[in-house]
Structures are given as C-alpha cells and as structure tokens.
Amino acid sequence: MPDRLSALDASFLYLEDPTTPMHVGTVLLFQQSRGARRRAASGGGRGADGRAGGGLEYGRIAALIEQRLPLAPRYRQKVVQVPGRLARPVWVDDPDFDLDYHLRRSALPRPGSDEQLADLVARLMSRPLDHSRPLWEAYVVEGLSGDRVALITKTHNAMVDGIAGFDIGQVILDDAPTVPRIGDELWMPEPEPGPVQLVLDAATEAVRRPGEIVENVRVAAMDVAATLRDVTQAFGGLASAVRTAARPTAQGPLNVSISIQRRYAVTRTRLADYRRIRRAHGGTVNDVILAVIAGALRNWLLSRGEVVTASSTIRAMVPVSVRDPETNPDDAAAREAAPGTEPAAEDVAGPVAGGKVSAYLVELPVGEASATLRLHHVGHAMRAHQESGQSVAAGALVRLSGFAPPTLHALGARAANSFSRRLFNVVVTNVPGPQVPLYAAGTKMVEMFPVVPLAKHQALSIGVGSYDGGVYFGLNGDRNAMFDVDVLAGMIDESLDELLGTV
Incomplete structure (x- = not known):
C-alpha cells in the first residue's frame, strides 16, 4: 500500500x-x-x-x-x-x-x-x-x-x-574534505498505482478508520476553517495555545496582505560576541539573539516613522530546542554547576535524539530604549515560559498552527494561514548548527543562511543559524511591504554593537 x-x-x-x-x-x-x-x-x-x-x-x-x-x-x-x-x-x-x-x-x-x-x-x-x-x-x-x-x-x-x-x-555535507563513498545503488521505481488501486486503498483505510473519510471529504470541499476548528476542539492540549491567542497581537507594518514576490537580505555576525554578552549579563545565547532582533526591529520601526511607545511590543513565535534532563544528565549537571548560565556546548548544539521542541510566543520589547533592559526583559520572558509551563507545546502547535518539529526552521515555517495573524507578528527560528567545518565534494562550506517562508498576512520571517563560529541571519520579506528589508538587516549589526558596548 x-x-x-x-x-x-x-x-x-x-x-x-x-x-x-x-x-x-x-x-x-x-x-x-x-x-x-x-x-x-x-x-x-x-x-x-x-x-x-x-x-x-x-x-x-x-x-x-x-x-x-x-x-x-x-x-x-x-x-x-x-x-x-x-x-x-x-x-x-x-x-x-x-x-x-x-x-x-x-x-x-x-x-x-x-x-x-x-x-x-x-x-x-x-x-x-x-x-x-x-x-x-x-x-x-x-x-x-x-x-x-x-x-x-x-x-x-x-x-x-x-x-x-x-x-x-x-x-551532501561531510565533516572532512575526503568524500566518503556511499554504496552504489541501482534505483528502480516502484510501479505507480492507477486510479482504481488508489480508490481501493482509500476504501480499505476508510473501513479501518471510518472517521477519516469525513475529514477527507471536508478537505475536498475546501472547508479548511471548519476542519481546523474541529481539530482545536478535539485536543485538550490546545488549551494553553488558545489562551495565548486570546489577546490579539498589535497590528502594524508586519501584518499586512502580502504579494507573490519576495525580498531577501542577510547579516553575518560572530558567535563569540553573543557569548561575551551572555557571560556579562547571564541568560542564554538565544536570549541575546532575540534581544538583538528586538533592538533592530525598534530602530526599523523608528526609521519608518511608526509610533513606538514604552509599552510597544512585537510578538514573535520562537521555536526552541528543549533538552530532557533524564536523557541528557550532563546538561542538567552543567546547569546546576552554573545556575543562570548555559554550557558552552549547549548554545551551539542542535536538537538531539530524545530532545523536545517547544514554541514560545515572546513579546519583544521594542519600546524599551535600553539595550540592557531589552535583554533582561527577553531573558525573563524566556525563563518564565520554561519555568511556568505556560509555553505553547509543540504538539499543540502541530494541530493549531500547522507546526511540526522536523527541524527548527521547518517548525517555524509551519504556521497555518488561519491563525498566524492573531497569534504572532513574526516568526524567528534559531537553529544552532555544527561548530566545525563541513564540506561538499571536498570544498569547504563557509556560510549558511536560512530562508523561512511567510505565513498569510505576515510580511517578514527571520531565520537564524550558527555554524563554525558564525551566526547567520536570513530575512525573508514581502517585496512590497518590506521594501527596506536590507535596512533592517543592517540594523541587526547595529543592535549587536549596542549590546557589545554594555560589556
């Protein structure tokens, strides 16, 4: 089958x-x-x-x-x-x-x-x-x-x-210049099933799981909104996500009708700078990255003449890799040895076997003028999510907002159109990558930039990835709404410099 x-x-x-x-x-x-x-x-x-x-x-x-x-x-x-x-x-x-x-x-x-x-x-x-x-x-x-x-x-x-x-x-990436040989395999495609076989297979599954055929007919009728409402009601794990979405996000230039075309911009930074800031102020490298993005968004809003008050925030959907202390005792021991800090290996490692993924809705304090206070606000918000259990569980987001955790960038990309405008203003995915050189056909990869797709009514997505000592930002924006996406990319460097000035 x-x-x-x-x-x-x-x-x-x-x-x-x-x-x-x-x-x-x-x-x-x-x-x-x-x-x-x-x-x-x-x-x-x-x-x-x-x-x-x-x-x-x-x-x-x-x-x-x-x-x-x-x-x-x-x-x-x-x-x-x-x-x-x-x-x-x-x-x-x-x-x-x-x-x-x-x-x-x-x-x-x-x-x-x-x-x-x-x-x-x-x-x-x-x-x-x-x-x-x-x-x-x-x-x-x-x-x-x-x-x-x-x-x-x-x-x-x-x-x-x-x-x-x-x-x-x-x-295609290897951890050494010499390319390991994968055994040659003659690929023979399986015969493609015909229409009759596809219908018979569907009928067999319908007998085994009769409830599915109802949903399939509804999707065929393009009743997507009704299907999502039923899913929302059917899973008790969605309660925290529904409560979070009860307070709508502040609307602004990031939540508009978008076009077919895109603009893209990148920024290169160094992981050592984020670690310096983390060591001086506490928290995690991810906190520092979010604070840098908050500072850049603040300056970008001001450059556009938008009204920014002391209470202004931009709500970001932030997928985060969460390690299980039971399956990663070394990480738990490291945290106990240095409370409030993150082990050096932790801030560069990606999702691991047995790990978990949570997606947090974080209010980025774009109204705060002080770079240090922005960092403290972000760090406090992230800790509150982790300690209170009020974060939106990844399993709930799979059903509510179309998220799934194959990789953190793909997790951030799976925002369903029906809910994205209410839940958050921007997706920020941060995928810690390998801190050793990688090669393709013996040639060294020097940089890697993510491209995270846009959700309905969202003009910007920000992908962040670390690799071999660098932290790389990829900003994907709607061509009309984000005509100045390169300006925002440049402001990430300025925001990082502002935080470095506090060290």
Whole structure:
C-alpha cells in the first residue's frame, strides 16, 4: 500500500496559494581555493569519490547528489491525489525522475555581489514548486565574488515530516574534505498505482478508520476553517495555545496582505560576541539573539516613522530546542554547576535524539530604549515560559498552527494561514548548527543562511543559524511591504554593537 501523507503534511498542499508557497530554503556558500578553481576549469579535479582534488561546480554537485539520493528517498517521490479526494494523497516513486530538472545551474555576472545573490534567492523563493514532480529544487550559482559558489535549496514542507525528512543540503555535507563513498545503488521505481488501486486503498483505510473519510471529504470541499476548528476542539492540549491567542497581537507594518514576490537580505555576525554578552549579563545565547532582533526591529520601526511607545511590543513565535534532563544528565549537571548560565556546548548544539521542541510566543520589547533592559526583559520572558509551563507545546502547535518539529526552521515555517495573524507578528527560528567545518565534494562550506517562508498576512520571517563560529541571519520579506528589508538587516549589526558596548 502506498505511503500516505499525514493530515498535517497534506494540509500544506491544500493551504498553499500563490502568495504563501510552503517551501523552506537554505543558501549554502562554499569557498574554493584558486588552485581548485583552475583545476576545475581545466577539467581536472576530484570526483564525488574523493580520489583527486578539484573545485566545486555543477557536475560535481550533481554527481554527489545522485550518489546520496538513497539517503533521502523522498526526493525521488511525487505526490499523487486520490480520485475524488476520498483520502489524503500518497507518495509514489516518480518513474520520470530527472535530476537535471531538480538541480539547476545559474550564474551571476562576475564578480557577483551578495546583493545580487540575495535578489536571485528572492526570485527563486517566490516561485511555487511543481506539484506534479518531487517537491524540491536546488540551484548551483556560480560567478560569486571571492571564488565562492552558492547552493540554494527549496524543499516543500510536506516533504519534511519529522521522521524521514531531510533537506538535500544535509545529505551532501561531510565533516572532512575526503568524500566518503556511499554504496552504489541501482534505483528502480516502484510501479505507480492507477486510479482504481488508489480508490481501493482509500476504501480499505476508510473501513479501518471510518472517521477519516469525513475529514477527507471536508478537505475536498475546501472547508479548511471548519476542519481546523474541529481539530482545536478535539485536543485538550490546545488549551494553553488558545489562551495565548486570546489577546490579539498589535497590528502594524508586519501584518499586512502580502504579494507573490519576495525580498531577501542577510547579516553575518560572530558567535563569540553573543557569548561575551551572555557571560556579562547571564541568560542564554538565544536570549541575546532575540534581544538583538528586538533592538533592530525598534530602530526599523523608528526609521519608518511608526509610533513606538514604552509599552510597544512585537510578538514573535520562537521555536526552541528543549533538552530532557533524564536523557541528557550532563546538561542538567552543567546547569546546576552554573545556575543562570548555559554550557558552552549547549548554545551551539542542535536538537538531539530524545530532545523536545517547544514554541514560545515572546513579546519583544521594542519600546524599551535600553539595550540592557531589552535583554533582561527577553531573558525573563524566556525563563518564565520554561519555568511556568505556560509555553505553547509543540504538539499543540502541530494541530493549531500547522507546526511540526522536523527541524527548527521547518517548525517555524509551519504556521497555518488561519491563525498566524492573531497569534504572532513574526516568526524567528534559531537553529544552532555544527561548530566545525563541513564540506561538499571536498570544498569547504563557509556560510549558511536560512530562508523561512511567510505565513498569510505576515510580511517578514527571520531565520537564524550558527555554524563554525558564525551566526547567520536570513530575512525573508514581502517585496512590497518590506521594501527596506536590507535596512533592517543592517540594523541587526547595529543592535549587536549596542549590546557589545554594555560589556
């Protein structure tokens, strides 16, 4: 029987519209040595098996992805609808899978600038994925200044199911320049089920779980709002989320009708600066990042002439990785040894096996003029969430706001259109990454920037990721509403400098 999409994953297909494509992205930047670039241009160099040396270019990335596809089988599968929508769609092997369609080559006029790359990212992310093919794309971008090559990935949230979901960028990265060889595997697609078989399978499942067919018919009738209301009433774990949403967010320039097109901007900072601030003021690195964003949003609002009072706040949806002391005793011991601080390993480690994910609704104090007080307010709010148990549980958000925890960026991206405007003003995802260099086909990755999609009526999303000593911000904004997204990106540096001045 085919692998059927979960109700949540199917909802991302049904709720998607031209202004809110449901894909998450990443911009990976690789640094080539001049010698490697010359060897690649002359046709020499190391192949995907790591037996010689060379630069990173389209052919090498294509060979590497093709070799690693068995690690991510979903990337060769497409979504097939059941006739009459009697059941949720199914994943089936794409018999016409064509890597050259999904992996594309692009270039900027040399020497391509970061601004030109950001414009390209915005255009690519504005385009929805083709639902008749596997739901992903990747672009190799050459011509960047400084002998750099970029890989831009797009993956639909329906593919990232929290169990077998990978971004294609993950499977091609290694922790050493020498590329480990994955065993060659001849891929033979399974026959695609016909309409009759799909209906029979749906009927069999309906007999086993008769309640599901009612929901499937309602979705087929596009009664999405009624379905979400029923889900809200059916799960007692939603109570805290409903109470949180009872007080609407303050409306402003971040909550508007959005267009099809996007703008994108990035900011580079250093992890050591956040640690310095944390050591001086307490709290966590995540607290400092949120305080920096609060300061940048404050200055951005003022630059627009918006009214900012002492009580002004912007509500952020902040997914946070929470470690279980029972499964991570070393972390618990470290906290007891240094109360109020965070172990060095903790502020750079990502989600771990046995860990948990919570999503907090945090009021960013944009009305507070003092950088230090902004940090204390954020730290107090985060501690209150953790200690009082009043945070919105990730399991509840799966059902209420379309969130799921495959990765923290994908968690932040799964905001359902029906609730996003009331629940929060902006999504801020912070994914601590590896603090050691990673390589693709022997070429070092130097930077990585997330691209978090927009929810309905939300003009901005902020993705943050740390990697190899850097903290990288990716700001995805609506092209009309966030015409000055690059200005906001620059204000992140200014806000960080302001906090560093207090150390």
